[in-house]
Amino acid sequence: MGVTKTDTYTDQTLTVASIFKALGHPARIAILEFLAKQTTCICGEIVAELPLSQASISRHLVELKAAGLIKGTISGTSVCYCINETHFPLINTFIQQLQTPINTSCCS
Amino acid sequence: MGVTKTDTYTDQTLTVASIFKALGHPARIAILEFLAKQTTCICGEIVAELPLSQASISRHLVELKAAGLIKGTISGTSVCYCINETHFPLINTFIQQLQTPINTSCCS
DNA sequence: ATAATTTATCGTAATATTGCGATATAGTTA
C-alpha cells in the first residue's frame, strides 16, 4: 500500500524515523556535505554543484528544512541555507541506545 | 521519476544515504528499539510486538540486514536477529562532520 | 514601471516503497 501505520508508533519513534528519512537520499546528503564544507551557502551554488535541476534541489531543500536539518535565511533575491544542528543530539542518543550490550551473547 | 542519479555521487555519499534510508521508517526504528531492549531477539517476538503482518516484518528485516544494521542467526526453525554496530561509527562521523562551525556567522 | 535574477511551486510521468494474503521453504517433531 505504500502507507505507514503511523498511529501505532510512539511519537519518539516517528520523529526519529522522519529525521532519518530526510537523510535517506544521496542528493540530500550531498547538500549537507556541501553546506558543511562551504563558507557560503547560497541556494544557487548548491544547484551549480549537484547534478540536479533547480526545481529538484529546491524540493530537497524543502524536505531538509521540514525535517529541521537546515534553516534558510532570505538575503535579497537569494536564500542562504545553513545546517541546523537541533536534532543531532536526538540522532546521537538513538544510536547510543542501540549500543547497549544486552545482546552480546546472542549473535556471536 | 522516482529514480535517483546514483552515478554522480561519491560512494561515501551513497553509502551514508543508504544507511539512513534503511533507518527512515518507523517500523524499522521500532524493530531496532525492540532489539536493543530485549534480552532475546527472535523474529517471531518482533512480529508479536509490532502492528504489522509477518510478511511485512520480514521485509523490513531484510532491508535492515541489507543495510548492515542487523545480523540474523538461524537457530532451529527460528531466527535470532541482533543489532550490527558496524556502521555506527560512519553515522557518528557523518553527523560530526556537519558540526564544523564554518558557517556559524551565516544563519544567525 | 520594466526587465532581470533567484527561488518556490505546479503538473506530470516514472519508479520505489509499503502492506497483506497466499504460498513456498526449511527445520523440527511425532
Place this chain on the structure above:
DNA sequence: TAACTATATCGCAATATTACGATAAATTAT
C-alpha cells in the same frame, strides 16, 4: 515420512518519492 512451526518470498494494489520543464512569486536593478 508426515504433520507442525517459523520465516521468507511472491504477487498484487495502493501510496509515496523523485525528477524535470514550465511557470509563478519575490526581490533587485535599470
